[in-house]
Amino acid sequence: MNEHLLENSTLFKGLSSSEVRAILEETPHHVQCYDKGETIFHLMDEAARIGIVLEGCVQAQKSFANGSQVNVTSRFPGQMLGPAAAFSEDRVYPCDVIALQPSTIMMFQREDMLRMMQKNLRVLQNFTTEISSSTYLLQQRLELFSYNGIAQRAAFWLLTQSRKTGHLTVAIPESVTRWAMLMNVSRPSLHRELRRMETEGLIRYTPHRIEIISPDGLEALLDT
Incomplete structure (x- = not known):
């Protein structure tokens, strides 16, 4: 496992490799590989899992009845998948998340992630920063998509x-x-x-x- 990547990931940023290792040893998780084009999260599925991209690139895609599709956001190594959906009131994924290339994801159950944040203030701060930054970036992307050219x-x-x-x-x-x-x-x-x-x-x-x-x-x- 690339511990240097995890040290600099959005969730574990600011923690040493030994601290990250200790957290992972006591937090249930699993690593899953996906082929190119494989769906990681399905639209409207229960948002019970949160991921960290270890390898590859994944993309959240929203399809519409008229056949059009918007690529909502892309995630690269070190970035998180599904944190806002998992802790939302509805707790469902608002779009499909697809592997754009062969990808490896570290997965946590929502409850295990919550316990991790309760035990470590730095993880909680990083998680909060990620949610806030994602919301701000989404607002920017909505304005970006208002331009057709x-x-x-x-x-x-x-x-x-x-x-x-x-x-x-x-x-x-x-x-x-x-x-x-x-x-x-x-x-x-x-x-x-x-x-x-x-x-x-x-x-x-x-x-x-x-x-x-x-x-x-x-x-x-x-x-x-």
Whole structure:
């Protein structure tokens, strides 16, 4: 097991490897592997389990009667699955969670997770921070999805990150592929729009970061 990953996971951040090991020794859990395309949580199933992604990438997907689909959020190694649903009043998963690639998940039962938080203040703080951050990010994504154009979504995301950090240079989240997943667009389409925005003098695009050349130009995109 990758103890370094667990030390830096959203749930165990700030704890040493020995502390994480001690917590896991006294907390029932199991590790489960999923094939690409396999469903981890089903829509409206009882939200009895909470997971931590150890390997791979999974995605929460919401399908609608008209055949459309929204990729609600993606989760990568170290991030949690289903915490809000498990502790909600309804206690059901609000969407399907699918493995986008072969994935390994550490699973906890809701009651065991609750006991873990009762015993360790750091785990409780990390869990609360995760729920709060997820709620805030969901609000941002709802605003992001209000823009239909890929360039508009890219402009909104870049301006949001720039305001958050106070810098005009914005780091791409690991890769353009992951960034495209976050914005619910295809990688080729995003890459094409970024190159067009660069040609228009709005940004300077490099493999790992984007420099905002014209914040006003990006703001103008949002009004089109």
